[in-house]
Amino acid sequence: xxxxxxxxxxxxxxxxxxxxxxxxxxxxxxxxxxxxxxxxxxxxxxxxxxxxxxxxxxxxxxxxxxxxxxxxxxxxxxxxxxxxxxxxxxxxxxxxxxxxxxxxxxxxxxxxxxxxxxxxxxxxxxxxxxxxxxxxxxxxxxxxxxxxxxxxxxxxxxxxxxxxxxxxxxxxxxxxxxxxxxxxxxx
Amino acid sequence: xxxxxxxxxxxxxxxxxxxxxxxxxxxxxxxxxxxxxxxxxxxxxxxxxxxxxxxxxxxxxxxxxxxxxxxxxxxxxxxxxxxxxxxxxxxxxxxxxxxxxxxxxxxxxxxxxxxxxxxxxxxxxxxxxxxxxxxxxxxxxxxxxxxxxxxxxxxxxxxxxxxxxxxxxxxxxxxxxxxxxxxxxxxxxxxxxxxxxxxxxxxxxxxxxxxxxxxxxxxxxxxxxxxxxxxxxxxxxxxxxxxxxxxxxxxxxxxxxxxxxxxxxxxxxxxxxxxxxxxxxxxxxxxxxxxxxxxxxxxxxxxxxxxxxxxxxxxxxxxxxxxxxxxxxxxxxxxxxxxxxxxxxxxxx
Numbered sequence: 001x002x003x004x005x006x007x008x009x010x011x012x013x014x015x016x017x018x019x020x021x022x023x024x025x026x027x028x029x030x031x032x033x034x035x036x037x038x039x040x041x042x043x044x045x046x047x048x049x050x051x052x053x054x055x056x057x058x059x060x061x062x063x064x065x066x067x068x069x070x071x072x073x074x075x076x077x078x079x080x081x082x083x084x085x086x087x088x089x090x091x092x093x094x095x096x097x098x099x100x101x102x103x104x105x106x107x108x109x110x111x112x113x114x115x116x117x118x119x120x121x122x123x124x125x126x127x128x129x130x131x132x133x134x135x136x137x138x139x140x141x142x143x144x145x146x147x148x149x150x151x152x153x154x155x156x157x158x159x160x161x162x163x164x165x166x167x168x169x170x171x172x173x174x175x176x177x178x179x180x181x182x183x184x185x186x187x
Numbered sequence: 188x189x190x191x192x193x194x195x196x197x198x199x200x201x202x203x204x205x206x207x208x209x210x211x212x213x214x215x216x217x218x219x220x221x222x223x224x225x226x227x228x229x230x231x232x233x234x235x236x237x238x239x240x241x242x243x244x245x246x247x248x249x250x251x252x253x254x255x256x257x258x259x260x261x262x263x264x265x266x267x268x269x270x271x272x273x274x275x276x277x278x279x280x281x282x283x284x285x286x287x288x289x290x291x292x293x294x295x296x297x298x299x300x301x302x303x304x305x306x307x308x309x310x311x312x313x314x315x316x317x318x319x320x321x322x323x324x325x326x327x328x329x330x331x332x333x334x335x336x337x338x339x340x341x342x343x344x345x346x347x348x349x350x351x352x353x354x355x356x357x358x359x360x361x362x363x364x365x366x367x368x369x370x371x372x373x374x375x376x377x378x379x380x381x382x383x384x385x386x387x388x389x390x391x392x393x394x395x396x397x398x399x400x401x402x403x404x405x406x407x408x409x410x411x412x413x414x415x416x417x418x419x420x421x422x423x424x425x426x427x428x429x430x431x432x433x434x435x436x437x438x439x440x441x442x443x444x445x446x447x448x449x450x451x452x453x454x455x456x457x458x459x460x461x462x463x464x465x466x467x468x469x470x471x472x473x474x475x476x477x478x479x480x481x482x483x484x485x486x487x488x489x490x491x492x493x494x495x496x497x498x499x500x501x502x503x504x505x506x507x508x509x510x511x512x513x514x515x516x517x518x519x520x521x522x523x524x525x526x527x528x529x530x531x532x533x534x535x536x
Binding site: 007011013018022109110111116138140141142143144155156157159163173175177178179 | 431435436438439442443445446449450453454457458459461462463464465468469471472475476479480483492
């Protein structure tokens with residue numbers, strides 16, 4: 001079980017120029033290992049983001065994510081997950097459903113306590129209210145993980161990139177960046 | 188007469204054991220006191236011109252009966268000469284008191300005193316349990332002698348005595364429990380039982396050769412339950428590295444740089460160029476990656492790995508315990524070992 005503290009930044013260009021929102025989020029995560037190679041996890045996170053431009057409304061983002069990691073060796077494996085995300089402001093609310101799959105490498109530093117983390121995958125399922133499925137959707141992450149016998153720390157920079165088309169035919173690019181610090185204990 | 192006798196025998200029997208038949212005929216004549224007819228038969232068997240095979244035992248028998256017959260014919264010196272010849276061939280030679288006269292027995296004893304010969308009987312096959320029994324070696328001397336009986340492993344100069352002392356003439360049995368002088372059970376291999384003797388009568392009694400030696404060979408095979416092999420020493424491949432290799436430093440630095448490069452690629456290449464990227468986040472992770480790589484070099488390279496040291500100690504302790512148990516079981520099996528004794532070729536005089 002771990003707690004998450006995340007810097008969240010969303011960049012959107014819906015045809016009206018770049019909009020940028022950023023803020024701090026908090027979350028909780030529960031993971032369980034099934035055997036020596038398979039891990040499943042569930043996390044929830046919420047954040048409030050303020051716009052760079054003074055005329056925009058604040059945004060609130062909340063998500064729940066169910067993920068799985070299948071290690072082929074201790075150093076690499078495959079991951080997949082389903083994310084239910086809601087982005088809202090005072091004027092409206094948008095719901096996202098994302099399905100992702102990709103590969104993850106986890107080489108260990110000497111001593112086996114530090115591990116580098118790198119992942120890259122695609123998001124073949126991207127259902128967003130009012131938008132057609134993204135023509136380009138992928139995610140990636142780079143970070144570090146430190147594990148002791150009972151506790152673990154993790155610092156990860158993640159990026160999700162989407163290219164939607166609105167119902168009016170206007171291209172809409174979105175990008176969500178996160179810098180997540182996670183601290184957890186093993187129960 | 189012998190030729191006439193053989194001529195009367197069937198050809199097949201003559202071919203098979205002519206000497207035995209002639210000796211049987213001579214013995215029958217002796218028993219009927221037809222000594223004049225028996226003597227030529229015995230002499231013919233002992234003569235150099237005898238055409239058939241003659242065993243050592245047959246020569247000894249011929250000499251004994253010839254001596255006994257000659258004594259009855261009042262030819263004492265000749266009788267003693269034949270008794271001596273029998274004893275020189277076989278120190279175990281003797282006259283049966285129930286079948287020979289006191290004068291013959293007395294003459295034979297006189298012959299014993301005038302010649303010095305010793306002998307060791309071939310070893311009988313036996314299964315010897317050193318905890319419960321002993322095997323015996325049969326030795327003989329013609330008269331009183333100082334003897335030394337030794338067990339000598341074949342091919343070795345070392346030996347150890349199993350009996351030293353003076354014995355009266357005649358047969359004597361020497362016991363051995365299968366244990367070496369060191370207290371260890373005789374290992375499998377070939378051994379010689381060596382008899383060294385010096386006549387107590389010696390040259391005073393007119394004996395030309397006062398010392399003699401002979402040996403009987405035998406094989407010892409230890410019979411015990413199969414022993415277990417102990418676990419071999421742990422090799423390098425069985426043990427975990429107890430220090431971090433210095434070569435790991437470069438790998439750690441590369442991994443740290445990899446994190447930094449990955450973060451920058453994610454921010455600058457994978458991100459939407461029109462939207463820009465959160466380069467501050469990438470930089471933070473990149474710096475952390477390099478810092479961890481450098482810190483790992485500083486704190487780990489060439490240093491001991493306590494968890495591996497402990498694991499190796501555990502493996503060594505487990506191996507030692509397993510080997511101690513195997514040695515204990517083997518010791519129990521060895522304690523039940525018995526010796527299989529069998530005669531071996533070879534005899535020396």
